[in-house]
Amino acid sequence: xxxxxxxxxxALSKSFGELEVLKSVSVDIRKGEKVVIVGASGSGKxxxxxxxxxxxxxxxxxxxxxxxxxxxxxxxxNIHRQKMGMVFQQFNLFNNKNVLENxxxxxxxxxxxxxxxxxxxxxxxxxxxxxxxxxxxxxxxxEKAMKLLARIGLEDKAEVYPSTLSGGQKQRIAxxxxxxxxxxxxxxxxxxxxxxxxxxxxxLDLMKQLANEGMTMVIVTHEMGFAREVADxxxxxxxxxxxxxxxxxxxxxxxxxxxxxxxxxxxx
Amino acid sequence: xxxxxxxNTLLIALIAAAIGIFIGVTMAMINYIxxxxxxxxxxxxxxxFYITLVRGxxxxxxxxxxxxxxxxxWDNGIMIGAITFGLNSGAYVAEIARSGFESVDDGQMEAGxxxxxxxxxxxxxxxIPQAVRNCLPPLFNEFIxxxxxTAIVGYVGIYDLGKIPGLIQSRTFDYLFPLLIAAALYLVVxxxxxxxxxxxxxxxxxxxxxxxxxRNGK
Numbered sequence: 001x002x003x004x005x006x007x008x009x010x011a012l013s014k015s016f017g018e019l020e021v022l023k024s025v026s027v028d029i030r031k032g033e034k035v036v037i038v039g040a041s042g043s044g045k046x047x048x049x050x051x052x053x054x055x056x057x058x059x060x061x062x063x064x065x066x067x068x069x070x071x072x073x074x075x076x077x078n079i080h081r082q083k084m085g086m087v088f089q090q091f092n093l094f095n096n097k098n099v100l101e102n103x104x105x106x107x108x109x110x111x112x113x114x115x116x117x118x119x120x121x122x123x124x125x126x127x128x129x130x131x132x133x134x135x136x137x138x139x140x141x142x143e144k145a146m147k148l149l150a151r152i153g154l155e156d157k158a159e160v161y162p163s164t165l166s167g168g169q170k171q172r173i174a175x176x177x178x179x180x181x182x183x184x185x186x187x188x189x190x191x192x193x194x195x196x197x198x199x200x201x202x203x204l205d206l207m208k209q210l211a212n213e214g215m216t217m218v219i220v221t222h223e224m225g226f227a228r229e230v231a232d233x234x235x236x237x238x239x240x241x242x243x244x245x246x247x248x249x250x251x252x253x254x255x256x257x258x259x260x261x262x263x264x265x266x267x268x
Numbered sequence: 269x270x271x272x273x274x275x276n277t278l279l280i281a282l283i284a285a286a287i288g289i290f291i292g293v294t295m296a297m298i299n300y301i302x303x304x305x306x307x308x309x310x311x312x313x314x315x316x317f318y319i320t321l322v323r324g325x326x327x328x329x330x331x332x333x334x335x336x337x338x339x340x341x342w343d344n345g346i347m348i349g350a351i352t353f354g355l356n357s358g359a360y361v362a363e364i365a366r367s368g369f370e371s372v373d374d375g376q377m378e379a380g381x382x383x384x385x386x387x388x389x390x391x392x393x394x395x396i397p398q399a400v401r402n403c404l405p406p407l408f409n410e411f412i413x414x415x416x417x418t419a420i421v422g423y424v425g426i427y428d429l430g431k432i433p434g435l436i437q438s439r440t441f442d443y444l445f446p447l448l449i450a451a452a453l454y455l456v457v458x459x460x461x462x463x464x465x466x467x468x469x470x471x472x473x474x475x476x477x478x479x480x481x482x483r484n485g486k
């Protein structure tokens with residue numbers, strides 16, 4: 001089981017000035033595991049998630065991903081972020097790009113940059129000539145993006161700009177935008193909290209599909225029903241530490257600590 | 269004579285605008301990256317000092333200092349005027365561009381970075397295009413101000429449109445008409461520019477008409 005660990009968080013801490021948000025948190029995320037993080041606002045659950053791909057720089061501790069410590073500022077975080085998809089509460093689709101461009105931008109930018117580097121190397125006889133061309137990359141990524149759009153049934157929206165879409169459509173596009181990078185893990189930061197109630201279902205359905213396909217997922221959410229259904233493990237955060245964790249049945253069915261009982265009483 | 273003066277005025281304004289936009293946008297970008305990543309602290313401090321200095325002193329004095337002291341060896345008055353106004357407007361453009369950058373939602377940068385793009389890649393494809401569109405109207409305003417304000421170069425003996433009436437007055441002793449003609453020319457130029465700039469603005473907005481006119485809509 002141990003060598004199946006994808007992300008290993010060791011004694012992670014994070015302070016914003018005087019305020020200590022995470023207090024030496026340690027947790028392993030295993031391959032294919034669905035981990036749901038719950039807790040009251042201010043408990044540090046979003047911060048923990050955002051530290052996993054260093055959108056917040058940890059102030060202490062380690063995050064081991066593919067044998068590298070992401071908390072080390074010397075590590076090239078961009079390369080690792082390509083393998084960690086992230087979905088935000090506010091969707092954060094690129095406003096100046098249409099839907100197709102939103103999905104294609106990151107893979108195309110990164111592959112074209114690699115292509116230029118390879119060409120430069122070939123020029124100085126330090127490597128082989130790249131076999132792919134710019135046109136191939138664009139065509140491939142376009143096809144992949146259209147497939148992803150087809151998957152969520154929004155091919156007809158490829159050319160429109162995000163402002164004309166509903167919240168549920170935006171969030172589903174944000175999810176496939178992250179998938180376009182073929183990530184090894186998906187991080188969800190309250191993906192349904194900004195949605196109108198009637199749109200929550202379509203986003204959760206897509207997330208369930210991903211879960212069934214074996215994607216490793218770390219999800220911060222207030223959707224307890226979803227947590228119960230999808231999670232392999234539920235982490236309850238309180239005051240910057242993981243106060244309790246276990247299977248959904250354990251956490252929701254037989255809470256041990258008083259604080260978890262109080263929290264569940266409020267949200268269920 | 270009027271046309272020569274007008275040509276000089278426009279030349280100075282154009283070069284000054286180019287310099288100003290280059291300086292201003294660079295400074296605003298340094299400021300923005302510093303704020304988002306904490307890097308570039310010394311550069312950001314230099315920018316702040318520059319903006320304070322330039323905005324805190326009259327442009328006439330800046331012109332005289334550059335003309336009579338810094339570039340005393342150089343007799344190309346038009347270029348010196350353009351450089352002065354470029355440096356001056358750079359400080360103002362920096363503030364305009366700063367507000368443009370700040371109007372872009374923080375989530376845009378986070379989304380770009382979370383996909384594995386670098387800060388610069390995200391700036392180039394996402395942040396800068398949105399910031400530019402958001403600060404176009406005040407930027408155009410600044411340019412129109414430049415066209416008129418450059419009349420100050422008359423102080424150091426450069427023949428721009430604002431200087432011409434004085435010249436003609438000294439020969440014909442006719443005071444009213446030269447002034448009116450110069451004023452009319454300024455007016456025509458500014459009106460034409462306003463038209464052109466509006467057209468550019470509309471064209472840029474066309475690329476995403478779907479936004480439905482909401483500037484900062486999410």
